[in-house]
Amino acid sequence: MKAQFVIAITLMIFVNFSSCKQEKEIAETNRIIEEATMVKTVKVANFSDSGIIKTMGIVLSDNEARPSFKTGGVIHKTYVEEGSYVKKGQLLAILILDEIDAQVKQAEEGLKKAERDYNRVKNLFADSVATLEQFQNVSTALEVSKKSVDIARFNKNFSEVRAPITGRIVKQIMKSGEITAPGNPVYVIMGVGKSDWRIKVGLVDAEWANVSFGDKAEIVLEAYPGKKFEGYVSDKASLGGNGGGTFDVEISFRNQPASLAAGLTADVTIISSKKDKFITIPIEALIRTNGTEAEIFTISDGKAKRVNIRIAKILGDKVAISSGMEGINEVITTGAIYLEDGEMVKN
Structure with a gap:
């Protein structure tokens, strides 16, 4: 009887303890929920x-030339200005020829002297008066003089600049009276042929990855409101680095307007073949x-x-x-x- 009483008391204490513990856990949970x-x-x-990518771009010419003199000197005259239309082969600028003409004359006179020396020593060598070394020296001098004349005449022939392509002068870098070095560009010419025009757009990496060569494009130029032109993806940059965190993609025209100019803005919709x-x-x-x-x-x-x-x-x-x-x-x-x-x- 006494043992049963003890067991009953123990069970009551355990139940009360468990109940209190559960109440505390519930209260703690409620507190956490309330504070959440x-x-x-x-x-x-x-x-x-849908495969549609909308972006904006700039009209550019794919054909650009920077003609320069092949020799250095002072520019005598430039014949065209910025905005002028030029044809391939047209004369654009020439150098002052006084110094170049003097160089040609000096080289030609040097060649005449070398020829005289050669002929004299050749005859002496034939008579066993001149040595073989002397004959070889004048022979070498003659060849050097011939090359000097060739160089001087080359410099004279290339003391002018002609247009390498048909296009428009978008920038004149050097003018009359300025001193130029070989290879320094005098003009920047942008080709204006129908095959020269492109639209360059910048796409983020995910858009760039979804664009394929030949994907169709719709072009709307602000200069031609209400008109749509057909195009296609003709080139994709393999390297970023335009400063905007985007990759360049070029759009070519299928039916381009009669007149275009570099710098025109365009709204471009690319229809990607990838979905x-x-x-x-x-x-x-x-x-x-x-x-x-x-x-x-x-x-x-x-x-x-x-x-x-x-x-x-x-x-x-x-x-x-x-x-x-x-x-x-x-x-x-x-x-x-x-x-x-x-x-x-x-x-």
């Missing part, structure tokens, strides 16, 4: 890319961005978890994500910017 930061989450969505699928999230879920790199928060075990992602493109109030969202079904939007990694949250 209130946030709002949104489910991620799937997005099928990718992305996960999209609201743009307000982004808490930090650096180019295409970004950070978001999701919820894991009731705590905020920071996740690094890569942005593929912006779609209005949403962003398409190319990587980093594996296994994530929802993201924190409202309140995300104020959270710390590992902070208790509730929604």
Whole structure:
């Protein structure tokens, strides 16, 4: 009887202890929940890319020339100015020829003397009066004099600049009276043939990867409002570095307007042959961005978890994500910017 009484008392104490412990755990849980930061989450969505890339570009000529003198000197005269239209082979500038003519005359006189010396020593050598060494020396001197004349005449022939291509002068670098060195450009000429014009656009890496050679493009030039021109992707840069974190892509015309000028702006729509699928999230879920790199928060075990992602493109109030969202079904939007990694949250 006494043993049964002891057992009963022990059970009552254990039950009371367990009950108190549960109440404390419940109270602690409620306290944590009450202290957790209130946030709002949104489910991620799937997005099928239409393959359309919209961007802006600049009209440029693919054919550019920088003609220069082959020899140095003082520029006597330039015949064309910026904005002028020139034809291939047209004379653009000449050097002052006084010094060059003097060099030619000096070289020719030196050649005459070398020929006289050669003929005299040759006859003496035939009579065994001159030595073989003397004959060899005048022979060498004669050859050197001939080369000097060739160089002087070459310099005279190339003391002028002619247009290497048909186009328009977009910049005059040197003018009359200035001293130029060999190879220094005098003009910049931009080709204006139908095959010369291109539109250069800059695409982020994900867009660049989705563009292929030959992809169709629609071109709208501000200079020709209301008109659309057909084009195609003709070149892709294999190296970034234009300063904007983008990669250059060139668009060629299929039917270009009758008149174009370098620097015209164009709205370009590229229809990519590749159709990718992305996960999209609201743009307000982004808490930090650096180019295409970004950070978001999701919820894991009731705590905020920071996740690094890569942005593929912006779609209005949403962003398409190319990587980093594996296994994530929802993201924190409202309140995300104020959270710390590992902070208790509730929604």
